Amino acid sequence: MELVCPAGNLPSLKAAIDNGADAVYLGLRDDTNARHFPGLNFNEAKARQGIRYARQRGRRVFMAINTYPRPDGWRRWTRAVDTAADLGVDALILADIGIMAYAHERWPQLNLHLSVQASSTNYEALRFYHENFGIRRAVLPRVLSLTQVRHVVENSPVAIEVFGFGSLCVMVEGRCILSSYVTGESPNTCGACSPAKFVEWKETAGGRESRLNGLLTDRYADGEQTGYPTICKGRFEVGGNTYYAIEEPTSLNTLELLPELMAAGVNAIKIEGRQRSPAYVAQVARTWREAIDAARRDPEGFVPRVEWNAELDKVSEGTQTTLGPYHRPWQ
Amino acid sequence: MRLALGPVLYYWARDDLLAFYEAAAQWPVDIVYLGETVCSKRRSFGFEDWLRVADQLTAAGKEVVLSTLALLEAESELKTLRRLCANGQYMVEANDLGAVHLLSGKAPFVTGPTVNLYNPATLRLLAERGLKRWTLPIELSRDTLEQMQAERPAGVETEVFAYGRLPLTLSARCFTARSHNLAKDDCQYRCLDDPDGRLMRTQEGQPFLVINGIQTMSAPTCNLIGEIDTMRRLGVDVVRISPQSYRTGEVIAIYHAALHGQMEAAEAREALQPLMPLGACDGYWHGTAGMHRVAIG
Numbered sequence: 001m002e003l004v005c006p007a008g009n010l011p012s013l014k015a016a017i018d019n020g021a022d023a024v025y026l027g028l029r030d031d032t033n034a035r036h037f038p039g040l041n042f043n044e045a046k047a048r049q050g051i052r053y054a055r056q057r058g059r060r061v062f063m064a065i066n067t068y069p070r071p072d073g074w075r076r077w078t079r080a081v082d083t084a085a086d087l088g089v090d091a092l093i094l095a096d097i098g099i100m101a102y103a104h105e106r107w108p109q110l111n112l113h114l115s116v117q118a119s120s121t122n123y124e125a126l127r128f129y130h131e132n133f134g135i136r137r138a139v140l141p142r143v144l145s146l147t148q149v150r151h152v153v154e155n156s157p158v159a160i161e162v163f164g165f166g167s168l169c170v171m172v173e174g175r176c177i178l179s180s181y182v183t184g185e186s187p188n189t190c191g192a193c194s195p196a197k198f199v200e201w202k203e204t205a206g207g208r209e210s211r212l213n214g215l216l217t218d219r220y221a222d223g224e225q226t227g228y229p230t231i232c233k234g235r236f237e238v239g240g241n242t243y244y245a246i247e248e249p250t251s252l253n254t255l256e257l258l259p260e261l262m263a264a265g266v267n268a269i270k271i272e273g274r275q276r277s278p279a280y281v282a283q284v285a286r287t288w289r290e291a292i293d294a295a296r297r298d299p300e301g302f303v304p305r306v307e308w309n310a311e312l313d314k315v316s317e318g319t320q321t322t323l324g325p326y327h328r329p330w331q
Numbered sequence: 332m333r334l335a336l337g338p339v340l341y342y343w344a345r346d347d348l349l350a351f352y353e354a355a356a357q358w359p360v361d362i363v364y365l366g367e368t369v370c371s372k373r374r375s376f377g378f379e380d381w382l383r384v385a386d387q388l389t390a391a392g393k394e395v396v397l398s399t400l401a402l403l404e405a406e407s408e409l410k411t412l413r414r415l416c417a418n419g420q421y422m423v424e425a426n427d428l429g430a431v432h433l434l435s436g437k438a439p440f441v442t443g444p445t446v447n448l449y450n451p452a453t454l455r456l457l458a459e460r461g462l463k464r465w466t467l468p469i470e471l472s473r474d475t476l477e478q479m480q481a482e483r484p485a486g487v488e489t490e491v492f493a494y495g496r497l498p499l500t501l502s503a504r505c506f507t508a509r510s511h512n513l514a515k516d517d518c519q520y521r522c523l524d525d526p527d528g529r530l531m532r533t534q535e536g537q538p539f540l541v542i543n544g545i546q547t548m549s550a551p552t553c554n555l556i557g558e559i560d561t562m563r564r565l566g567v568d569v570v571r572i573s574p575q576s577y578r579t580g581e582v583i584a585i586y587h588a589a590l591h592g593q594m595e596a597a598e599a600r601e602a603l604q605p606l607m608p609l610g611a612c613d614g615y616w617h618g619t620a621g622m623h624r625v626a627i628g
Contacts, residue, residue: 070478124428172503
């Protein structure tokens with residue numbers, strides 16, 4: 001089982017590699033990837049340095065080009081594919097069918113992975129991408145239970161990667177446009193969910209308010225922990241009750257499911273968080289490296305160590321973690 | 332331009348569905364999409380029921396398209412999908428790439444608004460595999476549509492979601508069950524209580540979203556009634572109306588009149604106001620936030 005870690009910049013890439021990542025994934029400094037945040041990501045020179053650093057240590061580098069080009073942006077996306085091919089990345093992580101067709105035709109030797117943003121939750125969809133573009137791996141959206149993941153793996157024509165840790169999308173990735181409904185920009189079109197330029201914090205008599213493009217997403221009492229105002233993690237009123245109508249601001253942690261994910265035949269675990277610090281990446285990579293090695297040595301006797309979860313809790317978003325969709329009661 | 336009635340996105344009781352389609356047979360609508368696209372636990376109609384209604388609507392002169400579930404997770408859902416895709420009689424609206432795969436090269440198909448079709452290269456590839464009509468994804472604008480139309484392959488029609496609450500996203504979680512403090516596995520079919528979904532307001536009381544089981548929708552109704560001339564100019568072939576539990580027939584009649592030059596845009600807009608109790612939105616079409624009102628006043 002491969003450990004795939006996020007790299008938002010060169011220090012994070014090095015932190016991931018130094019702490020046991022088998023592979024890192026990164027993006028270019030534009031809207032061709034789903035973490036298009038100010039100050040984040042790689043230009044060509046930095047990407048080249050990163051790839052060299054990883055190669056010297058026998059690790060792999062994947063490039064995410066996983067947003068959806070509209071006609072007027074098309075060339076930016078094909079250029080990103082050409083850049084990736086020129087850099088010699090180990091795989092491209094793609095979501096858009098048009099871009100996949102381009103990459104497959106122009107660079108037939110390139111190893112293609114299906115991004116979580118392609119929103120493929122079943123093996124019939126995976127067969128489409130495999131038959132048409134020869135993808136070799138798919139990242140599953142965070143909507144399937146462990147039983148469902150197992151079933152996909154059994155029938156999938158390609159290797160399967162799942163999310164193990166990090167911020168949790170509650171919606172099926174690639175088909176959520178809550179962000180553009182409020183701001184005009186979505187992960188699909190602009191590479192960011194609830195872009196920071198639309199976020200506003202205000203101190204009022206009623207408490208601290210978070211707004212997204214003017215829309216009130218939450219109101220916090222004194223001393224209450226605040227979270228980034230993505231819509232799915234705000235508090236709204238339904239049927240006379242005000243609560244986290246979609247989801248509490250928890251993050252995903254599947255450490256305890258590791259032996260089961262291995263037994264299910266999952267090929268890789270993905271850590272979310274290209275937008276997080278090198279310290280986060282180092283911490284999470286180190287912990288998951290130890291856990292994967294321990295689960296490999298003794299899958300039967302595997303129990304997550306208390307200190308692992310304590311370390312992961314320190315860097316989690318919100319105050320709690322969840323097994324998310326993998327755990328049936330969550331659904 | 333032709334008029335289409337989209338699939339019912341909400342959970343309605345069997346008798347209500349039967350009455351709805353009995354009425355629809357008389358409405359001036361050209362195409363009717365049938366089937367459950369949101370939640371496989373909704374079983375007012377089984378596969379045979381849908382086919383029976385399809386036959387009735389066909390007899391009434393409608394073009395019928397069978398719609399597939401948008402979020403497929405369980406094998407039982409894939410089984411239904413295979414049966415639907417192999418029905419051999421009616422065209423299928425694929426709402427997921429799994430459905431596209433099953434239909435590719437085997438039968439002509441339509442893509443619904445949850446298939447990510449953002450550029451002409453994607454359109455061309457799907458056209459080679461049997462795409463006959465595509466629906467503009469909800470978040471794309473008039474300007475993007477114009478660029479897409481310029482490179483649209485021959486023989487492919489274009490449809491625009493013109494009226495109705497916007498389907499914005501899907502999840503493995505059920506937000507309706509959650510709002511009743513129920514687990515999804517024991518949802519008690521509470522979606523039946525809200526034939527137009529369950530309203531979610533901001534803490535300032537602004538109607539914001541509507542929860543519809545695992546789907547989240549806009550609270551205001553998207554309404555592009557004033558854009559019919561633009562759509563015609565851009566070569567749009569089909570205008571979609573998404574069903575609501577009340578007075579859908581009137582919505583159809585107004586759109587039909589506007590499409591056929593029997594009603595001015597301003598008059599049609601006025602007539603639609605009372606049919607959208609939480610207001611209207613048209614931001615996406617105009618290239619801005621979907622919730623905004625740009626041209627509809």
